[in-house]
Amino acid sequence: MARETPIRLEFTTSAPDVDHLPPSVSEVAFAGRSNVGKSSLINAVANRKDLAQVSRTPGRTRLLNVFTLGEQPVGSDGAARVVDLPGYGYANVPKHVRATWGPMIENYLLDREPLRMVLVLVDGEVGPTALDLGMLDWVRHSGIPHSVIATKHDKVRSAQRSKRKAEVASRCELEPRDVLWVSAAKGVNIDQLRSRMRSWLLD
Ligand code: GDP
DSSP, X not given: OOOOOOOOEEEEEEESSGGGSXXXXXXXXXXXXXXXSHXXXXXXXXXXXXXXXXXXXXXXXXXXXXXXXXXXXXXXXXXXXXXXXXXXXXXXXXXXXXXXXXXXXXXXXXXXXXXXXXXXXXXTTTOOOHHHHHHHHHXXXXXXXXXXXXXXXXXXXXXXXXXXXXXXXXXXXXXXXXXXXXXXXXXXXXXXXXXXXXXXXXX
């Protein structure tokens, strides 16, 4: 398989809700609880060290952080974008903040017309949490196109991996082939993810 070149991404803006986003032709969103490895994965697909750090600067952790691709969809002069959704499940977030957070993510996912795919990240080392399964259930029932990406492939011993993958898939009510297991740290399956992102965003 030909190596997929990194996806060129530049930070564009942060928006408080879906109504304040710049126009896009196509979008892929990254969703996951805090610490799942979302920033590391965005950096890995772009082959950048600190691109997604912007998403965790004070004041931006609860916003929709928008990155624009350096490539444009075929036959279009509009932008393809990646949207980093706020990490859910921060332990010490006050209740009133959490109360606006969920609806903000939900409104984005329900109302964003150019959204082609939401990547639901689950930690391959710890397996899907109740929050992850809640998110998955919600996107499934809302009819939102989604893919489950397991993270931190390198953290599980090689002898355990196929069993772990089967467990993650089963808890997500999927077949193992439906889960892409990546490692941002070791570059495992990053090419595969880049290739899928290009087809969702650019074809
Ligand atoms: P986020 O909160 O979802 O953006 O998660 P981060 O990308 O900041 O990652 C959370 C922690 O997991 C950090 O300590 C990362 O270094 C670590 N991490 C993320 N991806 C990987 C991976 O592929 N392998 C390993 N070993 N650690 C990872």
